[in-house]
C-alpha cells in the first residue's frame with residue numbers, strides 16, 4: 129500500500145536517470161502539475177546548463193494555400209480554383225525575403241498546401257532563385273509536402289530530397305506530424321500520409337546528411353497513450369539517426385476548421401505535454417515552445433516546463449492566422465519574455481548555434 133509521502137515510481141526512475149518507457153510516460157500525465165514541471169525543468173538544466181533561452185529571426189512564407197488533401201483540422205487551405213486560393217509569385221517571395229534579410233533574419237520557413245500542379249521544378253527554381261540572391265537558410269516544406277512533390281513528379285522520396293537539397297533546401301521542418309498514430313490520422317486527415325511515411329521521409333532526410341525537426345499537434349481526439357506513442361516513435365528514430373534538432377509540441381486551434389470543437393486543450397494540458405515531451409525525449413536536445421499558437425504568456429510559462437527555445441520572431445504566417453489567432457511578436461517582446469522568465473536571451477541560427485547573446489540592457 130502506498131502512503132501520501134511515497135514517491136510515484138516514475139519520479140524515482142527519473143531521479144535515478146533511467147530511460148522512461150511508455151507506461152512511465154503515461155504516468156507522468158497523472159503527476160501534479162508542479163512536480164511534473166520541476167522534473168522537466170531539472171532535465172532542461174541538465175541538457176542546457178547555460179542560463180539561456182534561444183530564438184531565431186526568421187520569416188514564415190506560405191507560398192500557396194491550394195491543397196487537395198482536405199484535413200479536417202485545417203482552416204488555411206482552399207481547393208483549386210476557389211476564389212480565395214492563391215499562389216504567391218516568385219518575385220513577391222523574393223521581395224519578402226529581401227525584407228527579412230534587411231531585418232536581420234537568418235532563416236526562411238517556406239510551407240504551403242498540396243498543390244496538384246506544382247512539380248519539383250517549381251521548388252528547384254524557387255530555391256535556386258532565393259539562394260542566388262540571399263545568404264539565408266531555407267528551412268522548408270514538410271514530410272507530407274515532400275511525399276506529394278515526389279508523387280506528382282514521379283520521383284522517389286530520396287530523389288526528391290536530393291534534388292531539393294541541390295537546389296538549396298537546408299533542412300526539413302517537422303510539420304504535418306499532428307499525431308503520428310494512424311487511428312488518429314485516419315479520423316482527422318484521411319488523405320494525408322500515414323505515420324510510417326512521415327518517419328520514412330525524415331529518416332531519408334537524415335540518411336542523406338540533412339537535419340530536421342519533429343512536431344506534435346495535440347488535442348485532435350487522441351488519447352494520452354497515443355501522445356506517448358508519438359513521442360516514443362520520435363525517440364526511436366532519433367536513437368537510430370540523431371537527425372532531429374528539436375521537438376516542437378503545440379495545441380490544436382479549432383476555429384474555422386471542419387474539426388471545430390469547444391473541447392480543446394487548455395494551458396494546463398499544454399504545460400503538461402511540454403513537460404512530458406522534455407522528459408520522454410531524452411535524446412532530443414531542444415524543445416521549442418510555440419508563442420504563435422499558445423500566446424506570449426503561456427509560452428513564457430513553458431520556459432519553466434522544459435522548453436529552452438522560443439522559436440522564430442519575424443512572422444508572416446498564414447496557417448495559424450487562418451484560425452483567427454493573431455499573436456504578434458517583435459524581437460523586443462522576445463527579449464522581455466525571456467528575461468521575465470529569468471533567462472538570458474540569445475539569437476540562434478537554424479542549427480541552434482548561438483549567434484549573439486543579449487546583455488541585460490540590450491534592446492533592438
Ligand code: SF4
Pocket residue numbers: 195196197198199202203204205240241242272317320
Ligand atoms: S494541413 Fe496541409 S495538407 Fe492538410 S489541408 Fe491544410 S494545407 Fe492541406
